[in-house]
Amino acid sequence: VQLVESGGGSVQAGGSLRLSCRANVFTLDGYAITWFRQVPGKPREAVSCVMARDGTTYYADSVKGRFTISSDNAEHTVHLQMDNLKPEDTAVYYCAAERIPPQLAGTYWTSAPTFGSWGQGIQVTVSS
Secondary structure (H helix, E strand, O other), X not given: OOEEEEOOEEEEOOOOEEEEEEEOOOOXXXXXXXEEEEOOOOOOEEEEEEEOOOOOEEEOOOOOOOEEEEEEHHHOEEEEEEXXXXXXXXXXXXXXXXXXXXXXXXXXXXXXXXOOXXXXXXXXXXXX
């Protein structure tokens, strides 16, 4: 699966950005799509995940109430709406996709090694 991210950029604290991740698959059905982020010297951090089949979502505590993930299955695209951005949200954001059974998604959505397909990454910079 090839994934292409778009929508990154630079904003001031309190601003918004919308990231998109388009997949070159016939259908997103059966896939879990997670957004990870990484800053230099730190491991990748799972931010949010959506189960494309039924829309179940997961969020890291650090972004709950500020980020919203959604899946547009007709367009094979997952969006991450990021509001009230903070300087600590600055990172390279990656989308990742993998077929994960729904009953295991709650456990594995944060596990980077679980995901076999990755986008190239996109920079998000939030200034104070």
